[in-house]
Amino acid sequence: MRKGDAGAVPLSPWGTEALMRRHVMLGGVSLAAAMALSNCTDKVGIEVSERFAATLSGANEVPAVTSTATGTATFTYLSDIGSIFYRIDVAGIDSAVLAHIHGPADNATNASVVINLFTGPVGCGTPCATKAAFTGTLAQGVLGELGAPAGMTMDSLLVLLRNSKAYVNVHTRAHGGGEIRGQVVKQ
Incomplete structure (x- = not known):
């Protein structure tokens, strides 16, 4: 909590900067996961060669x-x-x-x-x-x-x-x- 935020509930016990870094990091992880999944196919099971x-x-x-x-x-x-x-x-x-x-x-x-x-x-x-x-x-x-x-x-x-x-x-x-x-x- 900062000065002037009397009565406000803190968003994070680590402070606003830590919260922002965490959101950026999670956004990067989400982007990497989405990119990895986009390379997947709908192939299910083993195919006969x-x-x-x-x-x-x-x-x-x-x-x-x-x-x-x-x-x-x-x-x-x-x-x-x-x-x-x-x-x-x-x-x-x-x-x-x-x-x-x-x-x-x-x-x-x-x-x-x-x-x-x-x-x-x-x-x-x-x-x-x-x-x-x-x-x-x-x-x-x-x-x-x-x-x-x-x-x-x-x-x-x-x-x-x-x-x-x-x-x-x-x-x-x-x-x-x-x-x-x-x-x-x-x-």
């Missing part, structure tokens, strides 16, 4: 295999979290024991395993296989920062997928080299 898929059949094996089993493999890459979510669905496959990504290879060439996707049903020991004429989701999971691919970097895997140089192969007891196969292509 890329999708890949393979259609699996015995005819795609090298050499071809006679089989009524079929399947699909889907891969969804999320760059925000550096991971690929995968799923393999099959129909009519008998005694599946393994599923892998192989590469680098085109659709007429065989290649080494680069990533295991399925190593038998959970909890049934080794060797283990699905039941006869299994239909459903054979495997699903995450590769990358949420589930590291064994023996391959995410960048190397993405190069194979983007260039259609990888294939998915489902191995069975009857066809140890693979019963159904499909080249992974970008969607």
Whole structure:
């Protein structure tokens, strides 16, 4: 309070100058916050960066295999979290024991395993296989920062997928080299 302000209630216990400095400082903070918020977008959640898929059949094996089993493999890459979510669905496959990504290879060439996707049903020991004429989701999971691919970097895997140089192969007891196969292509 100043002289002549008898009976007035002080606005601040620190005095008028301190109050003014505080208002200027708060105004600056408010301006900085408004500028920061103006750079925000209305993006909510994680966006899918890329999708890949393979259609699996015995005819795609090298050499071809006679089989009524079929399947699909889907891969969804999320760059925000550096991971690929995968799923393999099959129909009519008998005694599946393994599923892998192989590469680098085109659709007429065989290649080494680069990533295991399925190593038998959970909890049934080794060797283990699905039941006869299994239909459903054979495997699903995450590769990358949420589930590291064994023996391959995410960048190397993405190069194979983007260039259609990888294939998915489902191995069975009857066809140890693979019963159904499909080249992974970008969607």
